[in-house]
Amino acid sequence: MLNAYHFRELSLPLQKKGEVANALAHALNLREDEIFNLEVERxxxxxxxxxxxxxxxxxxxxxxxxxxxxxxxxxATEKAETLDSDVFKNSIPLSKNAHxxxxGPSGLWAALSLARKGFSVDLYEQGSPVEERFQDIHRFFADRKFNPHSNILFGEGGAGAYSDGKLNTRTRNVFSSAVLADMVxxxxxxxxxxxxKPHIGTDRLVLLLRALRAEFLSLDGRIHFHTALEDLEISNSSISRAKFNGEWKAIDNLILAPGHSARAIYELLYERGVTxxxxxxxLGVRVEHPQSLINLRQLGPNVNTELTGAAEYALTAKTLGGTSAAYSFCMCPGGVLVPCVSENETLATNGMSYSKRNGKLANGAIxxxxxxxxxxxxxxxxxxxxxxxxxxxGGKNYSAPAQTIRAFLDGHIDSALPKSTFSTGIVAAPIREILDENICDSLADGFEQFERKIPGFIDEGLIVAPETRTSSPLRILRNPETLESVxxxxxxxxxxxxxxxxxxVTSAADGIKLANRAKRIGD
Incomplete structure (x- = not known):
């Protein structure tokens, strides 16, 4: 009879990555042939x-x-439940024709997972396929002519396709595991x-999206690109019609996965009485530093980053007497900064990395x-x-206001700025003229504390502002089990x-959760 165990924090040298069986046998004073069914959990x-x-x-x-x-x-404890064990928890009745x-991730995985279950699925996206979207984005970098439907935020893949390709999630459950299995x-x-901290990079995400699209189409799914949801008809608190590109369609259900910057959708829902x-x-700013500085401070002077990958940081600071806080978010080692725009004549920042994360600058939101x-x-x-x-x-041409952290703290405008990866250029400007005073004071207090954790954070840091699209400021109230609007x-x-x-990952998992519990009406 075999006995099952968990071993935590099994240590392997950097150059021995993956050689788990040998290290475990050594730690337990066993032979490798005495170990069975070895699984790496994390x-x-x-x-x-x-x-x-x-x-x-x-x-x-x-x-x-x-x-x-x-x-x-x-x-060892019992293994986690499977998708099959979740199906009957809260059955969600849907008509065979799903819209x-x-x-983005939640919509793509909802559509794919419903198609796998035999639903007839129409997927609507206001933006472009990822190949066109890539061209639209780089055209904007060159000519600064903003396309409101195809940009860093909107188009196949959603905002996540151009925000580093990080797959970090604090929630590992049956749904997120299914997302990662699909990605493989x-x-x-x-x-x-x-x-x-899995990461695949924006360049590889494009290939993933094309493969996902191909499977969805092979299941007779239909994708309508360049097709915006313009209106809804709600009768007796029930959805009855939806208007796409000027054409009304009768529908029994609508699965809405709008992304955190779909402001027009929020306004439409409000006007139609949805709660x-x-x-x-x-919100705050993006900061850039030499990646070499982050590598040195986080890994030490003698570590080969060919083995470890570029170093990251995760920073938090209690500020203003403990009444507020500043923290890092979406840190992108060896990455680049991009203009994050969803409306004409506005500007926000975001960061991303390609799969190799080998750029000379690191960036992170603070x-x-x-x-x-x-x-x-x-x-x-x-x-x-x-x-x-x-x-x-920034000069009304989508260049971004920027300031060294030192100048921000000392209250002066830089005479010259260090190099930045921001795709449409930077302009020396006082960041305090953009953000509210209390936000700037919290950032300043945070920078002082981060300097103690990463020496050089202030004197080698550049601020590019603002970072505003961390998450949605609104929530569409839903039933927590059925995911239906209340x-x-x-x-x-x-x-x-x-x-x-x-x-x-968590967004895609939301789509799988709905599809997994969906039951076709009449079956």
């Missing part, structure tokens, strides 16, 4: 001791021997299943929490105010734009 780079970074693995295995429990070794709006099916490295609420979010507004659209109004101010201060039957809301997820 692994990470442990750089807490900067002089000795190493790989740390959590594994599950079986052996005929009885082993004494310890801090690292415990008897999905939004081709579509050609991504198997490491995403177990690495604590929304204000929610907290965060943001401050913003409490939910007393007015429904107060958060969006704040975002717009800052984005319009940035557009004006006010409108037949309207199902998903993902970041609905206000319930954050990032690629």
């Amino acid at each position: 692994f990470a780079l442990d750089s807490r001791k900067r002089s000795a970074p190493h790989w740390s693995y959590n594994v599950r295995f079986e052996t005929a021997k009885k082993l004494s429990p310890s801090h690292w070794l415990v008897p 999905v709006v939004g081709a 099916h579509f050609g991504v490295s198997k490491d995403v299943l177990t690495f604590a 929304l609420e204000s929610k907290a979010f965060a 943001v401050v929490p913003i409490p939910k507004s007393d007015s429904l659209f107060g958060g969006i109004e704040m975002q717009r105010r800052f984005e319009k101010a940035a557009f004006e201060l 006010s409108t039957s037949g309207l199902f809301v998903l993902g970041e734009g609905a206000g319930y997820t954050g990032g690629i």
Whole structure:
């Protein structure tokens, strides 16, 4: 009879990545042939001791021997539930013809998963296929002519396609595991299943999206690009029709996955009486540093980043007497900055990395929490105010206002700026003219504390502003089990734009959750 165990924090040297069986046998004083059914559950780079970074693995295995429990070794628990065990928890009745709006992660996976179950699925996306979208974005970088439907935020893949390709999630459950398994099916490295901070890069995300689209079409799914949801008809608190590009369609259900910047959709829902609420979010700035500085401070002077990859940071600071905070968000090692625009004559920033993360500059958002507004659209109004101010201060041509962190703290404008990766250029400007005073004070306090953790953070840092699109300031209220609007039957809301997820994996998992529980009416 075999006994099952978990071993936590199994340490492997950097150059021994993946050689788990040998390291586990050595740690337990066993032979490798005495270990059976070895599974890596999770692994990470442990750089807490900067002089000795190493790989740390959590594994599950079986052996005929009885082993004494310890801090690292415990008897294995039952394996997690599967998608099959979730199906009957909360059955969601849907008509055979499903209509999905939004081709970001939640919409794509909802559409694909419903098609796999035999639904007839129409997927509507206001933007372009990812290949066209790539061309539209780079055309904007060159000529500054903004396309409101195809840009960094809108188009196949959603905002996540151009925000680094990070697959980090604090929630590992049956749905997120299914997303990662799909990604491997579509050609991504198997490491995403177990690495604590998986990343595939914007360049590889494009290939993944094309493979996903091909499977969806092979299941007789239909994608309508350049097709915007313009209106809804709701009768007796139930959805009955939807208007796309001037044409009304009778529908029994609408699965809405709008993305966190779909402001026109929020306004439409409000006008049609769908229940929304204000929610907290965060905003601030992007900062850039030499990647060599981050590597040195996080990994030490003698570490080969060919083995570890470019170093990251995750920083938090209590500020203003503990009443507020500043923290890092969406850190992109070896990455680039991009203009994050969804409305004409506004400007916000975002960061992304390609798969190799080998750029000379690192970037990360440094943001401050913003409490939910007393007015429904107060958060969006704040975002717009800052984005319009940035557009004006940057010269009204989508160049971004920028300032060294030192100049920001000392209160002067830079005579010259260090190099930046921002795709449409930067202009020396006082960042305090964009953001509210309390936000700037929190950022300043945070920078001082981050300097103590990463020496050089202030003197080698550049601010590019503003970072406003961390998450949606609104939530579309839904039933937590069926994901249906609390006010409108037949309207199902998903993902970041609905206000319930954050990032690629959790958003896609929301789509799988709905499809997994869906049952065709009449079956």
